Amino acid sequence: MIRPLGLLMLVSVVATGCAVSLIEPKPTTIDGTYTVQPQIKWASVPARKGLEVWTVDGPALEAVTFVKGLGDGEALMKGPIPGAPDEDKRPKFRAQMTPSEIVELVTDSYVLFGAQKLETSSLRPAKFDTTDGFRFDIGWVTRSGLEMQASAAGAVVKGKLQMIIYSGARAHYFPKYRDDIERVFGSVKLL
Amino acid sequence: MDDRRRWCIRLIATGLAGILVSGCVQTTASRTEVWQRIPTTARVVLMTPDIELSELTAGGVLEPKADWTERAKIHVVEALSGVIGAKNANLVPYRAPENDPAREHEHNQLIKLHDTVGRSVLVHHYGQLKLPNKDGKFDWTLGTDVRVLREDVEADYALFVFMRDTYASAGRKAAMVGLAIIGVGLPGGVQFGFASLVDLKTGDLVWFNRLVDPQGDLRDPGPARSAVTKLLADLPL
Amino acid sequence: MRRAAGFVRLLLAFTLLVGCATPRGAPGAVTDLKPGERPALDSDEAGLWMAVTRVETSLKTSGHVVADPALNTYVQGVVCRLAGPHCDDIRVYIVQTPHFNATMAPNGMLQVWTGLLLRADNEAQLAYVLGHEIGHYQRRHTLQAFRDVRAKANATLFFAALTAAAGVGYVGSLVQLAVLSSVFAFSRDNEREADEVGFELMVRAGYDPQEAAKIWEGLLAERKAMKDSDPSIFFATHPPTDERVATLKALAAKTVPAGEPELGRERFLAATLPFRAVMLRDEMRLRRAAATQLVIDRLLASGAGPGEIQFFQGELYRIRGDTGDDAKAIRAYETAVASGAAPPETSRSLGLVLMKTKENVRARAAFARYLELQPNAQDREMIREYLRRLD
Numbered sequence: 001m002i003r004p005l006g007l008l009m010l011v012s013v014v015a016t017g018c019a020v021s022l023i024e025p026k027p028t029t030i031d032g033t034y035t036v037q038p039q040i041k042w043a044s045v046p047a048r049k050g051l052e053v054w055t056v057d058g059p060a061l062e063a064v065t066f067v068k069g070l071g072d073g074e075a076l077m078k079g080p081i082p083g084a085p086d087e088d089k090r091p092k093f094r095a096q097m098t099p100s101e102i103v104e105l106v107t108d109s110y111v112l113f114g115a116q117k118l119e120t121s122s123l124r125p126a127k128f129d130t131t132d133g134f135r136f137d138i139g140w141v142t143r144s145g146l147e148m149q150a151s152a153a154g155a156v157v158k159g160k161l162q163m164i165i166y167s168g169a170r171a172h173y174f175p176k177y178r179d180d181i182e183r184v185f186g187s188v189k190l191l
Numbered sequence: 192m193d194d195r196r197r198w199c200i201r202l203i204a205t206g207l208a209g210i211l212v213s214g215c216v217q218t219t220a221s222r223t224e225v226w227q228r229i230p231t232t233a234r235v236v237l238m239t240p241d242i243e244l245s246e247l248t249a250g251g252v253l254e255p256k257a258d259w260t261e262r263a264k265i266h267v268v269e270a271l272s273g274v275i276g277a278k279n280a281n282l283v284p285y286r287a288p289e290n291d292p293a294r295e296h297e298h299n300q301l302i303k304l305h306d307t308v309g310r311s312v313l314v315h316h317y318g319q320l321k322l323p324n325k326d327g328k329f330d331w332t333l334g335t336d337v338r339v340l341r342e343d344v345e346a347d348y349a350l351f352v353f354m355r356d357t358y359a360s361a362g363r364k365a366a367m368v369g370l371a372i373i374g375v376g377l378p379g380g381v382q383f384g385f386a387s388l389v390d391l392k393t394g395d396l397v398w399f400n401r402l403v404d405p406q407g408d409l410r411d412p413g414p415a416r417s418a419v420t421k422l423l424a425d426l427p428l
Numbered sequence: 429m430r431r432a433a434g435f436v437r438l439l440l441a442f443t444l445l446v447g448c449a450t451p452r453g454a455p456g457a458v459t460d461l462k463p464g465e466r467p468a469l470d471s472d473e474a475g476l477w478m479a480v481t482r483v484e485t486s487l488k489t490s491g492h493v494v495a496d497p498a499l500n501t502y503v504q505g506v507v508c509r510l511a512g513p514h515c516d517d518i519r520v521y522i523v524q525t526p527h528f529n530a531t532m533a534p535n536g537m538l539q540v541w542t543g544l545l546l547r548a549d550n551e552a553q554l555a556y557v558l559g560h561e562i563g564h565y566q567r568r569h570t571l572q573a574f575r576d577v578r579a580k581a582n583a584t585l586f587f588a589a590l591t592a593a594a595g596v597g598y599v600g601s602l603v604q605l606a607v608l609s610s611v612f613a614f615s616r617d618n619e620r621e622a623d624e625v626g627f628e629l630m631v632r633a634g635y636d637p638q639e640a641a642k643i644w645e646g647l648l649a650e651r652k653a654m655k656d657s658d659p660s661i662f663f664a665t666h667p668p669t670d671e672r673v674a675t676l677k678a679l680a681a682k683t684v685p686a687g688e689p690e691l692g693r694e695r696f697l698a699a700t701l702p703f704r705a706v707m708l709r710d711e712m713r714l715r716r717a718a719a720t721q722l723v724i725d726r727l728l729a730s731g732a733g734p735g736e737i738q739f740f741q742g743e744l745y746r747i748r749g750d751t752g753d754d755a756k757a758i759r760a761y762e763t764a765v766a767s768g769a770a771p772p773e774t775s776r777s778l779g780l781v782l783m784k785t786k787e788n789v790r791a792r793a794a795f796a797r798y799l800e801l802q803p804n805a806q807d808r809e810m811i812r813e814y815l816r817r818l819d
Contacts, residue, residue, distance in 0.1 A: 022323035041324035056324060057331060058311030091715060094749075099810055100780055104747070111713045116492050117524060118713075123807035134810065141491040146303040171304045172334025172394065260482075292495075299489040 062168030551692025563625030
C-alpha cells in the first residue's frame, strides 16, 4: 500500500515540473481574483490543478492550501489519488451551496482521502474582503495517527468557491503560523 | 501525463528522496548537519528503530514485507549495538510510559511528528523540493512539547533511526527493462533512511544524517552493518 | 565502555523482541490452538505472530481505536462468552471506521470495526461474526494458509496481505483488495470449518443460530445495491459465495439449541446506541447512498431510536440531492421531529433544505428551533446569519 507522506502531501502533484517558488511578504495574486499579503516568506510547492499550496517547513507539517475558483460540479481534489475513489465519485461543489454544505464538501473529501476521526467546529460568517463568506475549523487524525488541525476561510465569488485552508500538525506546527495566517485571511482584497 | 510528472507525483506521494528525475535540479547538499557539541555527560535515549522493507510492484505499488523487515531489523539492531557500543555514550533504550495512556499518547504523537519531520527534511532539505524560504537553513524541530519525553525518560537528547527500503519485484524489473528499451528510466527501488538527534529541551533537531546511495540488501548482515556505520559515522557522541 | 555494555545487553533484548532465528516449518497436521499456548520461538508460527505483533503495536498508537471502556467491556464480554478458556488470550480492539470487518490475528488480536457494530441487529448476529473469527483462530487457519502459500513460494505476498488485512480501518482500492483476496482469502473448507466452530460456540453460549444467515444477507444486499463497485475488505478475506447463506441456514436448521435461544437485543442496543450517531455519520461520509439506504432500512425496521434514524434518512436525501430528494428529505426530517426524539441537528438540516426550496418562513422556524435546542451549537453564528438572510 502506498504510504503517503501525509494527506496534504497528496495535494502536491507536479503540474509543470518540480519547481518550488518563493512567496515574498508582499501582495500576491491568487487565481487572478484576489490578493493576499503574507507577513513572512513562504514556499509555493507544486500542486494539483485548481490548488496552490504554500509551506514553510513542508506541507506534511503545515500548509496553506488555496482552492482557486472551484466551479459547479467540480471535486475539491482532482486526478487520481491512491486509495481514494475516482474523481466522479467524490463530493462536488455546487454553486448554490451554503457554507454549512461547503463544510460538508471539505470534511467528506478529507475523509475519503484518509482523514479519520474528523470533527469540525466554529462555523461562522466572515467577510472575504467585501463578500459575505465563512470561517470554520477542523481537526482530524491521519492514517498514520498524527493529529492535525486546520482553519479555513472562504466565499463563493461569482459562482466559484474561493477558499484558503491553513493546516498543520497539532503539535507545534499548526500553532506556529496561526497569527500570520489570521493576517493573511484579513488581507484578502478582491480584484 | 508524461513520465517526468509521474515520477514527481510518486516522489511526493511516497515521500521518497534522492530519486534523480531528469529536468529537476539536483544540488548536492552535505550529508550531515551538526550544530551542537553534545557534552559527554549528556544522557541520550535511543528511540525504537523504525525500519520497514517493501516491495515495489510493477504497478508501482509499495507493499510492506513483514518478514523482510524482521530480518533487516535484527541486522540493523545488531549493527547499532556494535557501533554505539564502541562509543563512550550514556545511551538508554526507550521505554514507553506504562499505565498512563494519556502520557503514552503524547509520546506517540511526538514520535509520529518526528517521522513526518524527518521525511520532510529528506524531501525539502536534501531532496528535489528545496524550500527557498529557508535559504538552506536547517531549522526543523519537534517543538517544546518534547518536554513530556524529557521528563519521562530523563534524557537530554533522543536518537532516532529510520529506514525504508524498497526492492523491485520481478515484474517491476521486467517493466524496467521493457521501458528502458523505449528510452524511459524507472527507479528500480529506493533505499532511504535517516538518523537524527533531538535536543529534548527545545525539540530542535541538532544532528541529522541521511543514508545516501543504496547500501545493498538490508536483509543481509553485511550491508545492514555498512548502512548503520555510515549513518552514524559522525554522530557527535 | 561499561555503560555501553549494559546498554548493548538491552539493545540485544530489543533483538529478541523484534527478531527471531530463521523459522523452521513444522509440516503435518495443524492441531487446534490451546488456551494460553505460545508457539516455539523458532517455529514458522512464531514468525507469523511476530509479524502481527508489529501491526498490533501500530494499531494501539494509531488513534483510530475507540477507547470507551463500556463499549470495550461489552464486546470483550461477548468474546469471552463465546471463547471460554481462550478468553484471556484474545485482545479486542474496536476500530472507528464505517467499513464492515472483524479480523482475528493468529496472536489473539481481534479487531472489530464499527461498520460491523452498525450493521448487526443484535448480540446474536455479532456473536456469529466473532465466533466465526474465533473459529479461524482456534483452528489456526492463518497458519495453514501461510504454509500452503509458502509451499507455493508466495510467502512475501502473504505477509503483505496479512498486514493489509490487519490494517487499521483502511479498505484500499479494488486492485489492492484483489491482491489481498488472491492470497489471503480463506479457502472454502476453512470458511466452512470456521462457520461450524462459530455455530458451535454461538449455540453453546445460548444464541439463536438463525441470526447468522441474516447478517450475511444484509451484506450481500449492500453489495448488490452498489453493483459490486464498492471495495469490501471483509469480502476480500471471506469470499461471499452463493452457497454461504444456504449453508448457514442449513446449519441453523439442524442445530438444536439448549434452552431458549437468545438474541441479546436489549444488551446490544444498550451498548451500541450511544455510538450509533457517530457510526451513521461516518457511514454517510462514505457517500455511497445505495448501500447506506439499506443500512437505514434495517435500522428503521429494528425500531430502536427512530428519530435518529429518520434524521439520517433525511441526511441521505439531502446530500444525494437527486430530483425529488429535497421533498423526501423534508418529509424525513419532519417525521424525525414528530417522533419527539430527533437529534437537534435535524432542525438545522431541515432549515438548510427549506432555505434551498425558498420556503423561508418554515426555514426560519426550523433554524430558530435548532438554536433553541442547542444554544451552544458550534455553528450558531452561521445559523444566525441564515436567519438574517431569511428576513
